[in-house]
Amino acid sequence: MDPRRDPERLSLASYPLSHPVQARFSDLDGNGHLNNVALASFYEDARITLDWRIFTGGRPVPFDNFTFVVANISIHYLAEARYPATYVVGCGVGRIGTTSFVHSAGLFRDGVCLGLCDSILVHLVEGRPTVIPPDRRAQMEALAFPVRAGADAPAEAEAGIEAAAGTAVDAGAVGIPDQPAQAGSGLVGSEPDRR
Structure with a gap:
């Protein structure tokens, strides 16, 4: 299924x-919106946080005896x-x-999904793909992903949502109106390699 039409990817x-x-x-x-490269860095930051959560218990340290590269x-x-604005990357x-x-991720603001990212990572031993x-x-x-029905979301997920809500920029205090999410740009990213 096209991820842009998958209700789970958009939630x-x-x-x-x-x-x-x-x-x-x-x-x-120059168009007054966030640059595509900046948005890619949002996904990267979330991917690294997810990797730390999976492989190091959340500590920002090297992964012990497990090497992988982005393919x-x-x-x-x-x-x-x-x-x-403050955004939330679900991953x-x-x-x-x-x-x-x-790694599957979505960028959200005010309940609206603004983008989707999939990163394929390969486990390597001595430079070769390995089981x-x-x-x-x-x-x-x-x-x-997706979180299964009846499963509790990890505490980090709830804390992340609350933190995002609590740290939103008070744009009115600095004289700049906060920009709402804009739907429907119609831009399409690259398709994954299907080899």
């Missing part, structure tokens, strides 16, 4: 982890993102293969 509640991101003035482009990133830009492990896994060990697979499955 923050489907993601097991939420990561708040504050837009910066330097993220703006592909696919981004669908669904709507414009504006400054000033989780969308698929686990034999030697690779997919993901069962213990690592189990760690990834604990943060699988």
